[in-house]
Amino acid sequence: MAKSPTVEDVARAAGVSRQTVSNVLNSPEIVREGTRERVRAAITQLGYAPSMAARRLRTQRSATIGIHLDPYAGGISGIVLDRFIHALTDRATPRGLRILVYAANDAEEELRRVRQLREGGEIDRIVLTGTYQGDPRADWLSEHGIPFVAFGRPWGEPGAGAAMGNPDRPWVDVDGAAGTRAATVHALDHGPRVAFLGWPTGSGTGDDRERGWREAMSVGSGERSDLRWTAVDTVAAAREVVEQELSAGAVDAIVCVSDTLAVGAHLAALHAGRADMPVVGFDNTPVAEALGISSVEQRPERVAEAVLDLLVAESGTHDGDWHRLIEPELIVRTREAS
The missing domain is CATH 3.40.50.2300 (Response regulator)
Structure with a gap:
């Protein structure tokens, strides 16, 4: 049976130290972008998967991210969130993280569900989606000390302009x-x-x-x-x-x-x-x-990468950079006449 790749194998393939690989997995914000990309490419190439059980024992955290699955509403554009969740799951695994999807019909039910999952040790951080004016979830998560990142800016919130760079309200959005x-x-x-x-x-x-x-x-x-x-x-x-x-x-x-x-x-x-x-x-x-x-x-793959970078970062290590705008890409199709 083939031997599973180790951190040392990844370090050797990427031409970096073992500690650098660990930093990319646990504190990517302190590693230069080019080095991060090299290490992640080596992780993908080798099929390396960190031991989540060992990490949970070491950190006393579940290493699991909770994300709300919106009720099916039909339509054309709902596929965007599905692509984001898939990209988030795909990119969480090499970091030793898992994704837990939960359902709820409204914000009140979602917060009850989050409380249950957190108290049961099943999740230790959250990705918020579908933020809206008067959304109570961000305040509740902050008050209860649950790390989170929102996919979407705090549109319509009182003082939203100030919240754009607030480490208590981290977000990633598409420009x-x-x-x-x-x-x-x-x-x-x-x-x-x-x-x-x-x-x-x-x-x-x-x-x-x-x-x-x-x-x-x-x-x-x-x-x-x-x-x-x-x-x-x-x-x-x-x-x-x-x-x-x-x-x-x-x-x-x-x-x-x-x-x-x-x-x-x-x-x-x-x-x-x-x-x-x-x-x-x-x-x-x-x-x-x-x-x-x-x-x-x-480009939900880039959104997912940025969300994960902020979720695993420690407060104070981003020099105020707690929000990310992802540049979208125009796809021109040839149906149009010149």
Whole structure:
């Protein structure tokens, strides 16, 4: 039977010391990025898995991360969180960490579940998802001394601006404005009238994505308020809005706040005889890929890496860097005409 790889094997393959491998697994923030990548590549290549049992005995911690699994809601864009959880699980194992997924219907039930899991020694840290205005979970976790990192900024919280760099409110998020800015710059190559199809105002994520469109339009052709369209996040609503707008006036391209709205806009464009009109979505879902719709990729693998880096870091070791914005990537598909 083949011998399982050891820390020494990983160190030898990466050309580093045993202590450096240990640091990458337990305190990655103190290791240079290039060295971290080399060590993680060696871990993957060798199939090294730290002994979680030994770590639990040494640290008296479960080395298990809890994450809430949202109820199934259907739709197109829900796949993003599934991809994130898969990436988180895949990248936690080489660090000697496990993922425990739990279900709850609301915040109150989730906090009861977290309390039970923590008191039972089943988890010792949390990844928060789906943060929202008035969300009580971050305060509760801080008050009970449970380390956590949020996937998403503290939109709408009182003093949210100050919370952006607060080590008591660590978060990782995708730079939505950068994504829609890149999408709009691309769309402007097809003409100056680029519409933005977004959600109703008041959504932190939606407003951030709209900001990227506004910034690109102010540089590219002068922003036009009549090109800001609104729909709730359903294909039918998006199709209805875009069909009405296309019948009222010409546009050269449409940038959408989500792939759900992009699918609706795409169907409306087909109905209007504008199959060549560029439509760009956000989330890069399989549906967008199947229909040949360009979209902004959130890169959940990089989000997962950043979340894990913050979760295993000790307070005070990041010099105030307790939030990370991940640059998304625009995926352009050839359905569009030049």
